[in-house]
C-alpha cells in the first residue's frame with residue numbers, strides 16, 4: 001500500500017489539530033488558565049510521532065508560549081499554562097509536572113527529565129494559630145536557561161534560577177540557584193564540578 005503524500009498528511013494533521021483546539025476550548029478553557037491544573041488528555045497520550053503535534057496544539061491553545069519545535073511528551077501535567085514559556089527545541093519528558101502559577105520560563109534546547117517536578121509556589125506557614133492550608137500561597141518565578149539538562153525525578157523549588165548549560169543529576173532536589181555551566185546533584189543539590 002502506498003504511503004499518504006506529505007500534503008495529505010499535513011492536511012489531516014491540521015484538521016486533527018483544529019479538532020484538538022476545539023475540544024480543549026470546549027472542555028478546558030472554562031478553567032482559569034493562570035491558576036488551574038491541566039493533565040494531558042488520555043486521548044493524546046499515544047506514543048506516535050504525530051501525537052506530538054497534537055499535544056503541542058493542545059498546550060498552545062491553553063496559553064503555553066511555545067513553537068512547533070518543542071516536544072512535550074505524554075502524561076505531562078501543567079498548572080497555570082498561561083504563565084509558562086518553553087524555548088525552541090526544548091523537551092519535556094513523560095509525567096513531568098510544571099507548576100507555573102508564579103511564572104516559569106524554560107529556555108531553548110533544554111530538557112526536563114522523566115517525572116521531574118518544577119514548582120513556583122509554596123504555602124505560607126508563618127502563623128501558628130491558623131492551619132497552613134488557610135494561610136494562602138506564595139508564588140515565586142523560576143527561570144531555567146538555555147541548553148540545561150534536568151535529569152529524571154528532579155524537584156526544583158520556587159524562586160530559583162538555573163543558569164545556561166547547567167546539568168542537574170537524577171533524583172536531585174534543587175534548593176539554591178545553579179550557576180551557568182555547573183553540574184549539581186543530590187539532596188540538596190550540590191556542585192559536583194563545572195562543565
Ligand SMILES: CC(C)(COP(=O)(O)OP(=O)(O)OC[C@H]1O[C@@H](n2cnc3c(N)ncnc32)[C@H](O)[C@@H]1OP(=O)(O)O)[C@@H](O)C(=O)NCCC(=O)NCCS
Pocket residue numbers: 093112113114150151152153167168169170171172183184185186187192
Ligand atoms: C549528574 C550526572 C550527569 C553526572 O554524571 P558524571 O559527570 O558522569 O558524574 P560521576 O558519575 O563521575 O559522579 C561524580 C560524583 O557525583 C555523584 N553523583 C552523580 N550523579 C549523582 C546524582 N544523580 N545524585 C547524587 N550524586 C550523584 C557520584 O556519586 C560521584 O560522587 P563521588 O565523587 O563522591 O563518588 C549523572 O550522574 C546523572 O545524574 N545523569 C542524569 C541521568 C538521567 O536522569 N537520565 C534520564 C534522561 S532525561
